[in-house]
Amino acid sequence: MERPRRLRTTPQLRRLVRETTLEPRNLILPLFVHPAPAPEPIASMPGQYRHSLESLVEIAGQAREAGLGGVILFGVLPEEAKDDQGSGAYAEDGIVQEATRRLKAAYPDLLVVADTCLCEYTRHGHCGVLQGDTVDNDATLELLAQTAVSQAKAGADIVAPSAMMDGQVAAIRKALDAAGYPHVPILSYAVKYASAFYGPFREAADSAPAFGDRASYQMDPAAGYWDAVREATLDDLEGADLLMVKPALPYLDLVRELKARFAKPIAAYHVSGEYAMIKAAALNGWIDERRVVLEALTGLRRAGAQVILTYYALEAARWVREG
Template sequence: MPQAGYPATRLRRNRRADWSRRLVRETTLTPDDLIWPIFVIEGTGERSAIAAMPGVDRLSIDLAVKAAEHAATLGLPAIALFPNTDSALRDEAASQAVNPGNLVCRAVRAIKAEVPDIGIICDVALDPYTSHGHDGLLVDGEIDNDKTIEVLIAQALVQAEAGCDILAPSDMMDGRIGAIRAALEENGFTQTQILSYAAKYASAFYGPFRDAVGSGQQLHGDKKTYQMDPANGDEALREVALDVAEGADMVMVKPGLAYLDIVWRVKEAFKLPTFVYQTSGEYAMLAAASERGWLDRERVILESLMACKRAGADAIFTYFASEVAKRLKDAR
């Protein structure tokens, strides 16, 4: 028996030495857990900085191919491509979204040709292509669900045709997963995976991303009529249940850090591949505070990603992916 006044259990014993901490660690982070989002622009040898995302550049296709090669070398399983479309090409109908020769489709083809073994993920949503910056079509001042789905289907098909491995509808229209799945099957794309942005919130954490793809200044109003209310949790489970029933192979919760309760609930309830998006705003917070010397960059990045995994995420979209993968590799 312990002497009176002494703890019967000393949890600090296991924490005392580094080897012991490694031995009892419950969660691990590896490059296999990370997906690297890359912003694509027109041109050759072009890169342009994004004001609120220090360290992240938009890349022309040739440089995006180089980035994909680098990602493969680091052991990252997949990248996600986001096009910044020339504003002159954006219109009310999002017509560039369904152009098989658009920027993102050309990027997919170029990367597939040079780096065949890395997975490529593309958003299915109209915001890079609409003149008003919304993810869907505006009809009489409202985002029209069913008319939008018709365009999303065509967009999904041109992206699948280009060689995209995982289509990621991020538009939050009702019923789009089932409609896209059916169209993929009918057109022979039976192996194209669907990652549904199932629980995507109307969040202020997307600000820098909208600058990166050039849809921010164009955006009229907000996205609250289709993206979820940050106040809701149960509703996220309904969104996921519907998307899974409609044929999603994987689901996503977005944003990350402020929504890890949702990640946990979704993983617990569905036991499906559950991804989380560490958004542009989260990147900006960590990068800016680190730049000022207010946070320890390396530690805070790893801690934030580890927290996502501990909450149940199987993989994380993060702009830190290549930096972290390199560090994890060097540490081996």
């Protein structure tokens, strides 16, 4: 009789035959930064904050000490600082640009990723400029390119376009090269769905659309593999250096599909709603938070994600070290 249980009998045997590893270097910590003088807790994401520039430097230092792969920055502006063009995204003194400069001054070896989008900076909350009630794809490309260049100039190691505009990777690559930043990689939100799992993020970043939704430019969760492969292929051909799937756990099949098809690192974003559900269940005593988080993140690694963006990055790094 075949007995698969033989290799599960002891912790030593289980450890010996494991194929999937989860290490702190695989994890990137998303951080929100705002121009206020003090951090503010995010109600729908217990344990997460809109950081001041000072507290951002402190938690980024913890990320560096924990051996994380890096951090990704999202800017948050008060309503009166927003406009229809999202100019805060590409301003030289923008909040993400200033945060990047401070982090690189404090920790030159910390990898800093800048989210490249307009939604946190527009009054209407959409990811591009409007023509009537529709996002103008081609007019938005120029502003996304300006944003990426300003982020690279501030010291960002990677730019990460998340607006889901057609042609955004090509526009950004061309602009970065022309501005003297051909070495700056692009982490593309290649396969990004119009998902209900983003709810807490929109509170955190104050970026909910003022009208309508983003279904006309983000992907339909019920579309087939063809849509995901098409989007990823286009970004690959346009010059993306890493390809990301967002959200993560509901789309493990697509993480695996991209891993099999593309000779590039695959990333997955374990998004705010995924974090909030685990955290809420843990606070109610319904689950073992540590075990559930490590199981979820290990599942992403097993599916093929080399890079995982997760709000649990610091805790997961500590739990992995503890064994």
